[in-house]
Amino acid sequence: MIKIDNISKEYKLGQIGGTTFQDEVQRFFAKLFKKEDPTRKIGAKKYGKNEKLLALDGVSFEINKGERVGLIGNNGAGKSTLLKLISRITSPTKGEIGLNGRVVSMLEVGTGFHPDLTGRENIYMNGAILGMTKKEIDSKIEDIIEFSEIREFIDTPVKRYSSGMYVKLAFSVVSHLDSEIIIMDEVLAVGDIQFQKKCIEKINSVSEEKNRTVLYVSHNMSTIRQLCNRVIVLDKGKVIFDGNTEEGIKTYENLPKNK
């Protein structure tokens, strides 16, 4: 279903893109004549040409159809970068990712919601951005509204919503998507306990009934326990554990503190 083959993603350190074109031209000529970079601030840490951050360093694994995988690790371990690569927001420096089926990535709650549009209009907007056709949304709109528990506000512009209502609406859209691969980045943390529980049950039932693959990133171990049947632990851009949920959580909790 998903095959990640020796993926690396490199970011240059220092001020990238934060400089003007003039600086870049000066730097180019300085390099040409082997002089010191004229645009470098005095006393600033010098980042050499080879000082790069490997956000992901040769990550490989496979996820089969129907698996619900939790991706855990400390901040900076490369979890979000990996999700960004799988959801094609940016491209890898090295390696390849192979996918079968439609990917829906929910890296944020309510992506593409327009404040001036009503809840109903935003369901269509959000659904379309996530890859649904109008026909699919038409057939599911009633279920989505029902699930969101905010039927009476559905024709009000979302800028008047409370943050809880906003989240409920956004999540209802995602949980009704009919895609083979669902990717989520810590999106369940918002919303009240009851709604969270409802969401987890929904994802679990969808995954079991329709054999959907789920990739979930979280720092909340209880959600991971409820949702996932496999855990991958990332540390400094490398996979250090892959397997059983409980063992994975133990590995993560026993990680030495960063520095």
Add this chain to the structure above:
Amino acid sequence: MDNKDFKTVINSKHRLFNLHLKEAFLYSDLIKLFVRRDFVAKYKQTILGPLWAIIQPLLTTVVFTLIFGSLANGVLGISDIDGILIPSFLFYMSGSVCWGYFSANLSETSSTFIKNRRIMGKVYYPRIATPIASSISNLISFTIQFVLFFIIYLVFLIKGGYDLSFSVNILFIPLIILELMIFSTGLGIIISSLTTKYKDLQMLVGFGLQILQFVSPIAYGLTLVSSKIPNLMWLYNINPITSIITTFRYSVFGTGYFNLAFYLVGWAISLLLFFLGLLLFSRIERNFMDTI
């Protein structure tokens, strides 16, 4: 890795010209919704609603007519031949309607990446969908304005007394509108691609548009230019906006200035910029999130 097993393969390789047009077609519902959103959101919480699409060019035209009005058929006339009389209101309106589309579409498409970086940083969809949607939603406003222009044109035509002649040239209009779309979108996506790293160009767009408006025959006719700088007329005519607007006027009024060579040059420049834009766009869209 054996790629045959997978429908989607993500890697670092980049094909020179890959815009995911097939995918953009699959996302046609999204494009429709973007168009609807642009249009609906623009006029939400306004009393006059889409009437604003008409009011803006009308006010510009009224201002032009009041300031330059009597000059339209004299110094500022559209034709070299003396004695031709075109209602100045129609003359200015034709210019400002075309210009309105160009400037609105250019400023919207040129900020494609910057304005949508929040969405684009969170979800994948064919990025080209955004500029396509902007150029279509602006076309809707343009169509409303054009219909209004045509009604006023018919009123003048029926009233008589002017040198307006309705001819088959009017069939040229869709072609001119297409050129206008291609030119503004092409220029827009070039700017949007270049501004993912350096935002300088973004600052220049407003100013550049103002300059371009002055060097295009929107508030005046070609006669003014040909009488002042007869030797540099070719340079003035190379600007695609000039040939677009003069040809537009020629097609609706049935009289005025038309030069096939300059018109074709305008098309060539538009197409060239458009393909250059697509090339840059497809290059930038893969990794722009890392630098923007």
